[in-house]
Amino acid sequence: MTEKFGKVERLDAFRWRLPRSYKDGMRVEGKIIAGEALMESICRDQAVEQVANVAFLPGIVGTSMAMPDIHWGYGFPIGGVAAMAVEDGVVSPGGVGYDINCGMRLLKSNLTLPDIEGRLESLIDALFQAVPSGVGEKGRIRLQERDLNRVLEQGARWAIREGYGWNEDLEFTEAGGALPSARAGEVSERAKTRGLGQLGTLGAGNHFLEVQVVEEIYDPVAAGAFGLFPGQITVMIHSGSRGLGHQVCTDFIERMNRAVNKYGIHLPDRQLCCAPIRSPEGEQYLAAMAAAANYAWANRQAIAHWTRGAFEKVFGLSAEKMGLSLVYDVAHNIAKIEEYEIEGKMKMLCVHRKGATRSFPPGHPEVPAAHRAVGQAVLVPGDMGRGSYILSGTEKAMQETFGSTCHGAGRLLSRGEAKRRTDSRELMARLRGQGIIVRSASLGTLAEEGPEAYKDVTGVVESAQGAGISRKVARMRPVAVMKG
Amino acid sequence: MDGKKLQKFLILDHTADVRLRASGESPAELFKNAALGLFSLLSDYEKVRPCDSYSITASGTDLESLLVSFLSELIYQFEARQLLFSEIEIRRLDEGAFLIEATARGEKYDPSRHVIRSYVKGVTYHGLKVEYEESWTAEIVLDV
Numbered sequence: 001m002t003e004k005f006g007k008v009e010r011l012d013a014f015r016w017r018l019p020r021s022y023k024d025g026m027r028v029e030g031k032i033i034a035g036e037a038l039m040e041s042i043c044r045d046q047a048v049e050q051v052a053n054v055a056f057l058p059g060i061v062g063t064s065m066a067m068p069d070i071h072w073g074y075g076f077p078i079g080g081v082a083a084m085a086v087e088d089g090v091v092s093p094g095g096v097g098y099d100i101n102c103g104m105r106l107l108k109s110n111l112t113l114p115d116i117e118g119r120l121e122s123l124i125d126a127l128f129q130a131v132p133s134g135v136g137e138k139g140r141i142r143l144q145e146r147d148l149n150r151v152l153e154q155g156a157r158w159a160i161r162e163g164y165g166w167n168e169d170l171e172f173t174e175a176g177g178a179l180p181s182a183r184a185g186e187v188s189e190r191a192k193t194r195g196l197g198q199l200g201t202l203g204a205g206n207h208f209l210e211v212q213v214v215e216e217i218y219d220p221v222a223a224g225a226f227g228l229f230p231g232q233i234t235v236m237i238h239s240g241s242r243g244l245g246h247q248v249c250t251d252f253i254e255r256m257n258r259a260v261n262k263y264g265i266h267l268p269d270r271q272l273c274c275a276p277i278r279s280p281e282g283e284q285y286l287a288a289m290a291a292a293a294n295y296a297w298a299n300r301q302a303i304a305h306w307t308r309g310a311f312e313k314v315f316g317l318s319a320e321k322m323g324l325s326l327v328y329d330v331a332h333n334i335a336k337i338e339e340y341e342i343e344g345k346m347k348m349l350c351v352h353r354k355g356a357t358r359s360f361p362p363g364h365p366e367v368p369a370a371h372r373a374v375g376q377a378v379l380v381p382g383d384m385g386r387g388s389y390i391l392s393g394t395e396k397a398m399q400e401t402f403g404s405t406c407h408g409a410g411r412l413l414s415r416g417e418a419k420r421r422t423d424s425r426e427l428m429a430r431l432r433g434q435g436i437i438v439r440s441a442s443l444g445t446l447a448e449e450g451p452e453a454y455k456d457v458t459g460v461v462e463s464a465q466g467a468g469i470s471r472k473v474a475r476m477r478p479v480a481v482m483k484g
Numbered sequence: 485m486d487g488k489k490l491q492k493f494l495i496l497d498h499t500a501d502v503r504l505r506a507s508g509e510s511p512a513e514l515f516k517n518a519a520l521g522l523f524s525l526l527s528d529y530e531k532v533r534p535c536d537s538y539s540i541t542a543s544g545t546d547l548e549s550l551l552v553s554f555l556s557e558l559i560y561q562f563e564a565r566q567l568l569f570s571e572i573e574i575r576r577l578d579e580g581a582f583l584i585e586a587t588a589r590g591e592k593y594d595p596s597r598h599v600i601r602s603y604v605k606g607v608t609y610h611g612l613k614v615e616y617e618e619s620w621t622a623e624i625v626l627d628v
Contacts, residue, residue: 045499071499071500074606074608074609074610074625074627075609078500098605098606098627099605134600135600135602135603190560190564193564194560194563194564203603204602204603205602205603205605205628243563243564246605246606247560249606250556250606250607253609254549254552254553257545257549258545270609271608271609271610410500411499411500412499413499414497414498414499414500415497415502415602415628416497417497442600444599444601445601445602
């Protein structure tokens with residue numbers, strides 16, 4: 001069994017160990033959480049090497065980890081989790097990603113498919129009109145720089161004060177929708193220029209807004225706590241910090257490239273560029289990253305608000321009457337300062353989650369009171385044909401993966417290959433035949449995002465469950481999809 | 485050179501991203517062709533009219549970071565100012581100080597005439613090496 005995957009050792013059906021001898025220079029071991037079937041494809045790309053490379057980072061605590069959806073990325077693998085001690089460890093922009101606080105938001109309702117079926121076309125049209133999407137699309141929110149600074153420091157709280165949503169939304173958003181460590185002054189003028197025109201836009205690529213129906217409940221108690229029931233209509237939003245976040249990442253990668261020489265940090269891969277957390281570069285990055293994260297939360301809050309508006313327009317009822325409340329909003333590209341017990345002592349760690357979602361357990365104070373008995377809601381998108389999952393966080397995740405789990409299905413086909421195999425119009429017709437209406441701002445690139453282009457997220461979610469780092473609560477299938 | 489025609493740039497498939505392979509007879513020509521490759525990724529640049537000129541500058545600590553910086557600057561101009569480019573001329577490339585000055589020509593994005601092809605989130609260092617072997621080449625992975 002061990003020869004099959006080279007130097008990677010099997011610990012159990014869902015855990016694989018990279019010993020420090022895997023690569024000379026590893027400060028800690030590596031650990032991959034995945035079922036054996038997933039390991040085949042994981043070992044085929046450079047991802048395992050990247051897990052080993054991350055183990056070189058100064059101050060890394062525990063192990064360099066990979067979630068079941070791991071695939072290679074820039075420096076850090078996507079699906080990578082690494083925690084560094086705040087006192088002597090580093091922070092790395094590559095461990096967060098270009099799209100800072102790319103994340104998920106799920107709205108629920110008291111509607112069922114029969115309630116909306118007759119007007120599904122009108123609904124998706126209304127959503128398409130209400131939420132700007134696609135490349136080059138300008139946002140609906142007019143901002144001056146001083147307003148933008150408030151967005152960067154107050155995130156979703158700013159959005160709600162401006163009328164984009166309900167106060168209670170904040171309780172069901174990770175970090176209350178705003179990281180207090182954000183400093184607008186650390187975000188460059190270039191990033192702000194890009195952000196000014198894009199607040200309240202969905203973006204393109206794999207971002208989406210999807211009307212779904214809850215198809216299967218796996219954990220009735222947790223589903224009850226989250227307010228979910230079979231046949232219920234939900235809306236899932238996938239979006240991030242847009243060009244502002246990308247520019248923050250680009251800016252700090254450049255600065256960190258210079259910082260590694262200054263601090264004498266030797267790296268096996270330039271893309272792991274970093275700086276000590278307690279250095280000007282490290283502190284500035286974390287403050288700018290928090291600001292970009294807040295921008296993304298404001299963004300998803302505005303999009304959710306317009307989603308409610310579209311439902312109101314089409315069905316002639318208030319969003320409150322339709323029960324369109326927020327289940328949860330969670331990031332999957334972010335670095336958080338969190339406290340964990342390490343060898344009997346409480347330690348502040350900077351947890352990098354790049355293509356990984358926080359998965360806090362029952363009883364954790366950061367989990368909303370209404371969910372606390374069952375654990376934090378984890379939102380895992382699939383593809384537009386097969387649907388998505390909601391999971392709950394576990395104590396095992398807290399002990400083993402710094403409270404983290406998977407984030408979604410990885411790509412199977414390149415964009416070019418997906419376009420060669422599938423015609424966008426044919427794809428839309430096929431999905432319609434399956435009862436799924438699609439609206440896309442860019443028909444030319446829709447095929448790149450079709451179901452064939454993605455792996456099946458079920459395998460990922462099952463692996464995470466098998467390892468005990470999250471538990472399946474429900475599965476939702478799409479009925480109407482909006483893409484940028 | 486022996487008159488062999490060099491492929492200016494090539495867009496290659498990759499699972500989650502896009503690879504841009506560019507080449508040139510000189511570093512400056514390599515940078516120019518990498519920029520043209522980027523333009524072709526962003527939009528149907530044949531339809532972009534070179535009406536207005538824009539000055540593009542960038543700096544780095546080596547040729548690789550200079551190339552990343554240069555392409556990032558072009559992406560910034562596209563996103564922040566809604567500018568599409570179809571032509572570029574390298575005025576100066578200082579290989580010692582790693583500075584570049586260029587003039588890009590294009591126009592403002594017009595949804596009635598231009599189609600935006602893809603959205604580039606970042607220019608990465610993944611496997612990036614600016615090398616010379618018969619010609620100057622580089623392969624850049626772009627996060628889309």
